[in-house]
Amino acid sequence: MLAYIGRRIVIALATMWGISLIVFVIIELPPGDAITTAMSLQAGGESGTSFIMTDEEMNNLRRLYALDRPLLVRYVNWLQRLAVGRWGVSYTYGGYASPTPVWEVVSDKFAMTVAVTGAATVLTWLLFVPIGVYSAVRQYSLGDYAASFIGFMGMAVPDFLIALVMLFLVFRFAGVAVAGLFSPEYIDAAWSLGKLWDLLKHLIIPGIVLGTAGTAGGIRILRANLLDEIRKPYVLTARTRGLPEMRLLLKYPLRVALNPAVSSVGYVLPALIGGSVIVSVVLDLNTLGPVLLEALRGQDTQLAAFIMMLIGGLTVIGTLISDILLAWLDPRIRKGFTG
Amino acid sequence: MQQTHTASSRAAPEAPPALLSVRDLATHFPVDEGNVVAVDGVSFDLYEGQTLGIVGESGCGKSVTALSIMMALSRPGRIVKGEILYRPRGQDPGPDEVIDLAALKPDGKEMRAIRGAEIGYIFQEPMTAFSPVHTVGNQLIEAIRLHRDVDGKEAKSLAIELLRQVEVPLAEQRLDAYSWELSGGLRQRVMIATVMASNPRVLIADEPTTALDVTTQAQILDLMRSLQQQSGMAIIMITHDLGVIAEMADYVAVMYLGKVVENAPVDDIFHAPKHPYTKALLRSIPKITEAEEELATIAGTVPHAYSRPEGCLFHPRCPEFMAGTCDARTPPPLPVSPGHHVSCFLYGDGG
Numbered sequence: 075m076l077a078y079i080g081r082r083i084v085i086a087l088a089t090m091w092g093i094s095l096i097v098f099v100i101i102e103l104p105p106g107d108a109i110t111t112a113m114s115l116q117a118g119g120e121s122g123t124s125f126i127m128t129d130e131e132m133n134n135l136r137r138l139y140a141l142d143r144p145l146l147v148r149y150v151n152w153l154q155r156l157a158v159g160r161w162g163v164s165y166t167y168g169g170y171a172s173p174t175p176v177w178e179v180v181s182d183k184f185a186m187t188v189a190v191t192g193a194a195t196v197l198t199w200l201l202f203v204p205i206g207v208y209s210a211v212r213q214y215s216l217g218d219y220a221a222s223f224i225g226f227m228g229m230a231v232p233d234f235l236i237a238l239v240m241l242f243l244v245f246r247f248a249g250v251a252v253a254g255l256f257s258p259e260y261i262d263a264a265w266s267l268g269k270l271w272d273l274l275k276h277l278i279i280p281g282i283v284l285g286t287a288g289t290a291g292g293i294r295i296l297r298a299n300l301l302d303e304i305r306k307p308y309v310l311t312a313r314t315r316g317l318p319e320m321r322l323l324l325k326y327p328l329r330v331a332l333n334p335a336v337s338s339v340g341y342v343l344p345a346l347i348g349g350s351v352i353v354s355v356v357l358d359l360n361t362l363g364p365v366l367l368e369a370l371r372g373q374d375t376q377l378a379a380f381i382m383m384l385i386g387g388l389t390v391i392g393t394l395i396s397d398i399l400l401a402w403l404d405p406r407i408r409k410g411f412t413g
Numbered sequence: 414m415q416q417t418h419t420a421s422s423r424a425a426p427e428a429p430p431a432l433l434s435v436r437d438l439a440t441h442f443p444v445d446e447g448n449v450v451a452v453d454g455v456s457f458d459l460y461e462g463q464t465l466g467i468v469g470e471s472g473c474g475k476s477v478t479a480l481s482i483m484m485a486l487s488r489p490g491r492i493v494k495g496e497i498l499y500r501p502r503g504q505d506p507g508p509d510e511v512i513d514l515a516a517l518k519p520d521g522k523e524m525r526a527i528r529g530a531e532i533g534y535i536f537q538e539p540m541t542a543f544s545p546v547h548t549v550g551n552q553l554i555e556a557i558r559l560h561r562d563v564d565g566k567e568a569k570s571l572a573i574e575l576l577r578q579v580e581v582p583l584a585e586q587r588l589d590a591y592s593w594e595l596s597g598g599l600r601q602r603v604m605i606a607t608v609m610a611s612n613p614r615v616l617i618a619d620e621p622t623t624a625l626d627v628t629t630q631a632q633i634l635d636l637m638r639s640l641q642q643q644s645g646m647a648i649i650m651i652t653h654d655l656g657v658i659a660e661m662a663d664y665v666a667v668m669y670l671g672k673v674v675e676n677a678p679v680d681d682i683f684h685a686p687k688h689p690y691t692k693a694l695l696r697s698i699p700k701i702t703e704a705e706e707e708l709a710t711i712a713g714t715v716p717h718a719y720s721r722p723e724g725c726l727f728h729p730r731c732p733e734f735m736a737g738t739c740d741a742r743t744p745p746p747l748p749v750s751p752g753h754h755v756s757c758f759l760y761g762d763g764g
C-alpha cells in the first residue's frame with residue numbers, strides 16, 4: 075500500500091511538472107508581453123502604440139522583470155517564484171500603480187467556488203446513489219423509465235439553459251431574484267449566522283444546476299454497473315447463502331459498482347471550476363470561472379497562470395485522492411492483481 | 414408455511430419418505446427474443462444420505478433446476494408450474510409435513526430459513542463465486558453468523574475449524590486471503606466450508622469440479638463424500654461428466670432440453686441404459702481400452718431453447734427415430750424396472 079501511494083505521488087509530481095510546462099507555453103504564446111499589454115491598456119486600448127514610454131524605457135522594464143532572458147531561464151525563474159509562494163500580481167485588479175497579489179484576487183472567489191462546488195457535489199451524491207440503485211433493482215419499472223428520462227434530460231440540456239429556466243421559474247413563482255450568492259443586504263456584511271443562511275439559500279439553485287449533469291451521468295453509470303454486478307456469480311452465491319436481498323445489495327454489488335464513482339470524486343472540484351464559467355456568468359456567481367476568462371482575455375498573465383496552476387494542482391491532488399481511495403476500497407488494485 | 418402436503422401418499426410404502434420431491438417443475442425465462450423454456454416438467458426425489466446425479470449436455474437446464482429449488486432465479490426466470498416439496502429439519506420423525514418451496518416468496522422469511530440454512534449450493538466456478546473485494550474469511554464468517562447464533566469471536570474460531578474440516582492448510586492465515594489469491598482447489602474447499610457452515614441437509618453441487626484439474630477434482634469429490642458420511646446430508650450432484658456420476662451418485666436423472674428423459678439407480682444407467690440419449694451419452698465417454706478409436710459424438714446439436722421440436726425433444730438427433738410417432742406426441746415416463754423410468758416410445762406399447 076505504501077509503495078503504491080509512493081508511486082502515485084511520484085506520478086502526481088511528474089504530472090504537475092507537465093502542467094507547469096503547458097501553462098508556461100500558454101502564457102508565452104500570445105505575441106507581445108506584459109509590458110506591451112500594459113502600454114496598450116494605458117493607451118486606452120489602442121493596440122501596439124507606445125507613446126507613453128520610449129522603447130528604451132520599455133526595455134529597461136523588460137530587464138527589470140527579466141523578460142529579455144531566454145525562454146528556459148524565464149521558465150525556471152517562474153517555477154522558483156511559484157515554489158516560494160511569490161505567485162505574482164494582477165494588473166487588472168488594482169491597476170498599475172498598486173497591482174493586487176493574485177492570491178488576494180483569487181482567495182475569496184476560491185472559497186465561493188468551493189462552496190458552490192461542494193453544494194453541487196453533495197446534492198449529486200444524495201440524488202444519484204439512491205436513484206441509481208432504485209433504477210437497477212427495479213429495472214424496466216415506471217420509476218426506472220422516469221429516472222432514465224430525467225437522466226437523459228440532465229445530460230442533454232446545457233447547464234446554462236437550466237440555470238436560466240430556474241431563475242425564471244423562481245422569479246416568476248416566488249417573486250425573488252436569486253442570482254448571486256448573497257442578498258444585497260449581506261454582500262458587504264460581516265459573517266454571521268444570517269449571512270451563512272443567506273448563502274445556503276443561494277447555493278440551492280447553483281447546486282442543482284451544476285449538479286444535474288453529474289447526477290444524470292451518475293445515475294446512468296451506477297445503474298449500468300449495478301446491473302452488471304448483480305448478474306455476477308458471487309452475488310448469486312451470497313443469495314444462496316441466505317443473505318437478505320437488501321443487505322446483499324448494499325454489501326456486494328453496490329460496493330463494487332460505486333468504485334468508478336469514487337474514482338471520479340477527485341475530478342469534481344477542478345471540473346466544476348473550469349466547467350462552470352457560463353453558469354457562473356448567468357447566475358452572477360462570484361466564482362473563479364469568470365475571473366479566469368477575464369484574465370485570459372486581458373493577457374493578465376500572472377493571474378491566468380496562477381489560476382491554471384491552481385486548477386491543475388487541484389486536478390492532480392484530486393486524482394491522487396481518488397487513486398488512494400480506490401486502492402483502499404479495492405484490494406485488487408492495492409495488491410496489483412490483474413486478471 | 415403457506416402450503417402443506419402429506420408426503421406419505423407419494424412415497425412407496427417400504428421406502429423412507431423423500432427429503433425433497435420435485436414434481437413437474439417448469440421454469441421459464443420470458444426474454445425479448447422469446448420464451449426460454451429452461452425446465453419443462455421435471456420430477457425427481459432425493460433421500461437422506463444419498464446422492465442424486467443430474468447429468469446432461471450444456472444448456473439442458475441443470476443449473477436452472479437447481480436454482481429453482483433454491484428459489485434464487487435471476488430475472489426474468491419464473492417457476493410457472495410444479496411443486497418443490499421439502500421436509501424441513503425437525504420434521505424428520507414427526508408428522509410428515511412438507512413445504513412447497515415453489516409457493517414461498519423468494520425473498521420471504523420462510524424461504525430464507527431454508528435457503529443456505531438447510532439447502533446449500535456450491536458453484537461451478539469458484540473463481541467468480543467469491544466477491545473479489547471481500548476476503549474469503551469475511552464471506553465465510555458472514556455465512557456462519559447468518560445461520561448460527563454466535564458473536565464475532567466465536568464465528569472466527571468456527572471459521573478456522575470449518576477450514577480445517579475441509580482440509581485447508583494454514584487455515585488461520587487463509588481467512589485474510591482474497592479468493593483470487595487462492596488456487597482453484599483451495600477456493601472450492603473454502604466454498605464448501607461456507608456451505609457447510611449451516612450444516613445443511615441438502616447440498617446442491619453444480620459442477621463443483623469442472624474447473625479443476627483431475628487430481629484436485631478427485632480430492633474434492635473425496636472430501637464431499639466424507640462430509641456426506643459424517644453429516645448424512647443428501648447431495649444433488651450436477652455434472653456433464655459421467656465419470657463423476659459413476660463415482661458419486663446413487664441415483665441418476667438424465668436431462669435433455671429441460672426434461673428428465675430417464676431416471677434410474679446408477680447401476681442401471683451404466684449397465685442397462687434405455688433412452689437413446691443416455692446410450693449416446695455413454696458412448697461419448699472415452700474408454701481406456703479403446704484409446705485409439707475415435708470418440709463417438711452425439712449427432713446434431715442441441716436445438717435452441719426457444720425453437721423446441723415437436724413431440725419427443727430428442728427425435729431430430731435420435732438414431733432410432735420413428736416417423737409419425739416420435740415427432741407427433743410427447744413420450745410419458747414409463748416404469749421399466751423398480752426405480753427406473755424412461756420417456757421413450759421404444760418401450761411399452763408406444764411404438
Ligand SMILES: Nc1ncnc2c1ncn2[C@@H]1O[C@H](COP(=O)(O)OP(=O)(O)OP(=O)(O)O)[C@@H](O)[C@H]1O
Nearest residue numbers: 442449451470471472473474475476477487488718
Ligand atoms: N437468466 C437467463 N435468461 C435467459 N435464459 C436463461 C437464463 N439462465 C438460463 N437460461 C437458459 O436456460 C437454459 C438452461 O440453462 P442452464 O444454465 O440450466 O443449463 P445447464 O444445463 O446448467 O448447462 P451447463 O452445463 O452449461 O451449465 C439455457 O437455454 C439457457 O440459455
Ligand SMILES: [Mg+2]
Nearest residue numbers: 475476477619
Ligand atoms: Mg450449469
